[in-house]
Amino acid sequence: xxxxxxxxxxxxxxxxxxxxxxxxxxxxxxxxxxxxxxxxxxxxxxxxxxxxxxxxxxxxxxxxxxxxxxxxxxxxxxxxxxxxxxxxxxxxxxxxxxxxxxx
Amino acid sequence: xxxxxxxxxxxxxxxxxxxxxxxxxxxxxxxxxxxxxxxxxxxxxxxxxxxxxxxxxxxxxxxxxxxxxxxxxxxxxxxxxxxxxxxxxxxxxxxxxxxxxxxxxxxxxxxxxxxxxxxxxxxxxxxxxxxxxxxxxxxxxxxxxxxxxxxxxxxxxxxxxxxxxxxxxxxxxxxxxxxxxxxxxxxxxxxxxxxxxxxxxxxxxxxxxxxxxxxxxxxxxxxxxxxxxxxxxxxxxxxxxxxxxxxxxxxxxxxxxxxxxxxxxxxxxxxxxxxxxxxxxxxxxxx
Numbered sequence: 319x320x321x322x323x324x325x326x327x328x329x330x331x332x333x334x335x336x337x338x339x340x341x342x343x344x345x346x347x348x349x350x351x352x353x354x355x356x357x358x359x360x361x362x363x364x365x366x367x368x369x370x371x372x373x374x375x376x377x378x379x380x381x382x383x384x385x386x387x388x389x390x391x392x393x394x395x396x397x398x399x400x401x402x403x404x405x406x407x408x409x410x411x412x413x414x415x416x417x418x419x420x421x
Numbered sequence: 422x423x424x425x426x427x428x429x430x431x432x433x434x435x436x437x438x439x440x441x442x443x444x445x446x447x448x449x450x451x452x453x454x455x456x457x458x459x460x461x462x463x464x465x466x467x468x469x470x471x472x473x474x475x476x477x478x479x480x481x482x483x484x485x486x487x488x489x490x491x492x493x494x495x496x497x498x499x500x501x502x503x504x505x506x507x508x509x510x511x512x513x514x515x516x517x518x519x520x521x522x523x524x525x526x527x528x529x530x531x532x533x534x535x536x537x538x539x540x541x542x543x544x545x546x547x548x549x550x551x552x553x554x555x556x557x558x559x560x561x562x563x564x565x566x567x568x569x570x571x572x573x574x575x576x577x578x579x580x581x582x583x584x585x586x587x588x589x590x591x592x593x594x595x596x597x598x599x600x601x602x603x604x605x606x607x608x609x610x611x612x613x614x615x616x617x618x619x620x621x622x623x624x625x626x627x628x629x630x631x632x633x634x635x636x637x638x639x640x641x642x643x644x645x646x647x648x649x650x651x652x653x654x655x656x657x658x659x660x661x662x663x664x665x666x667x668x669x670x671x672x673x674x675x676x677x678x679x680x681x682x683x684x685x686x687x688x689x690x691x692x693x694x695x696x697x698x699x700x701x702x703x704x705x706x707x708x
Contacts, residue, residue: 352616405482416477
């Protein structure tokens, strides 16, 4: 599933909004929205996400529903450092299945 | 051959010598390098007993590539996402994972590679390993001697595109290669929606103060630049732009050459060429 940044950018483009327009309509700064779309280090408040969700016509929960879940216990998970933990569960499962067949 | 103290460029050059001899003997084409085939043959080049037994695509969303051993570590699997982008990007990912095999497989069990966005959050050690694998990939796919032979005119984006095409890599990879070996003051900038995603400067440009710290700040593309001008889609040979547009502390009388290629998918790709006398550090208040 897509990250917050990807969801936000896709929705904005679908609505045909520029960063400028979304910034004006949501009351957030243009550079802040760009950071949300392009940097995954941002942790926006519920208030800000609600402002964006309102303009983009989605429920705020759309942005947060597949947040990072608890790490899994399998040893493969530990061996996978870095962005493995960032893959969603479906992708992890797909990858794990492929690796398990390699004996 | 020993793997002790192999650096990315050294290891890549060893492989390249063999590839050159092989392609000359068999009259096959030298470029682009067939990385998947090379990965499977690589253990023979170095006389290693744990081959990459298989190179396979795994088109999983969010995944780039990984190198994975079996339980006995007697063989390795190189996985890559072939839907990651254009062919050049995929080839570079394969070469990067091969770099982990050649350089790092004895030190870490599994290499799965992060996206550019994740790189910012990695620890120094991991970044170092990633950098070495990238360097290996760059030297494997674009050997320096052959690369320099391609530079038959002043640099422009057509020439970079020619190199990207010859080596089967992305425009970005070819531009970074050029930047890594040039003595010119030059800066590559990739931007989207009016802000800089990331940027890379040649050594001489960095020393002259011409760089952008995109990790610590969000930097807007300056108005007055070609990059900010949406009416210009491409400018491959370059236009003169006042240097102070990009660098506020530059001599107001000086210009730089700005080149541009833009696309819906990859955003705006900009190359700045500064005059050799350029110095854009702020003037010291104590001078």
